[in-house]
Amino acid sequence: EDSLSLEKAKSPSYSGVSKINIEVLYLSHISNFTDFDPLEEEEDVCLRYIGRGERIGNPDLLIIPGSKNTIDDLISLKEMGYEEQILANVEKGTKILGICGGYQMLGREIIDPYHTESSSTRIDGLNLIDAVTVLEKTKITSQVKAHLEKNPFFPSKGEVEGYEIHTGRTRLSRGIYPFFRITERFSQPVDIEDGAIDDEGRIFGTYIHGIFDNQVFRRDFLNYLRQTKGLSPYFSYQKVSFREQREREYDKLASLVRKNLDMKKIYKIMGL
CATH class of the missing domain: 1.20.5 (Single alpha-helices involved in coiled-coils or other helix-helix interfaces)
Structure with a gap:
């Protein structure tokens, strides 16, 4: 069922609009890939999934999606040479977005003290964000509401709705911008920082699934990518x-x- 949906996403439609090229790593334990369905509907987006063994192209944005086993997928990603490809693309200007397990992979290390995902106690991350994730026994599963934290790269107004389903907490070092601020969890008001943006606006991470379902945020984020590519904003609300x-x-x-x-x-x- 997963593979059928992913095959559908490999055939983007084309129009006369200048495109943003987005690639998604097809992890062995990929989860919640419906996160990217809204991107398929955007006229200025060419969406491509990178299957196992395929090389990463030259995308404007590379997405590392959620995973049902983050540590196992991170080990596999490294063994297949994707770490080197990702770092090389960052040097060339590709933006990186990690969602949930993909976000955890972006940090310095993932610590698994209870061996919830593997026999390893720790594993080095991709070191694209100065952050450490500690996996916990309890899984957070909740609908959430949040807003984009103020950052120097792009504005986005209004509320974002989505959901969390993850074990572990990620601790950011000083100087790293949080991506979102969660204002509601379990239908209760909260004040929780979520995710991260590096100091150059190249690397983004969040635990929130469904962020691209939010029309205003999706278009603002895509227009940020267009701007960094030298393209004018495109509005397709x-x-x-x-x-x-x-x-x-x-x-x-x-x-x-x-x-x-x-x-x-x-x-x-x-x-x-």
Whole structure:
């Protein structure tokens, strides 16, 4: 099922708009790859997944996605020579975005004191952000609301909605900008820094899945990439956001299920 969805994403549509080239590393234990579905809908984005053994191209943005086993995927990534390719691309100006497990990989090291993911107690990260992640026994799983923290690279107004599903906490060193500030978790108000941006606006990381579902943030981030590429901003705000469009499709599916199944019998089986 995962591979079918990824194959679909390898065939971007083309228009006369100057493109941003985005590549996503297809990790062995990739998770939550639907994070990138909204990027497929953008006219100025060419999205490509890097399959196992394929070389990274020359993207404007390289995304390291979430992983069901971060340490195992990081070891595999290094063994296959991707660490050298990533660092070489950064030197050439490629921006890097790590989401969840991908964010953890960007730091100096990942410590696994309880061996929740492997027999190793620690592993060196890619050292693109001065940060250390410690994996914990308890997994955080929650819908969240957040806003972009003030940074010198690009503005974005309004609230971002998404979700967290991860073990571990990442501790930043001084001088690293947090990417977001979480204002609501478990439907309760909180004040929690999330993610990181390096001091040159090249490396980004966050624990929040679904950030590209947020239309305003998505376009502001893409226009930042356009700006660094020497392209003028592009505005393609849709009347219906990707999130709303997806919810409508879910509603259609739910309606179809209700029409074609004996829901009373199903509820009875479920004890409802």
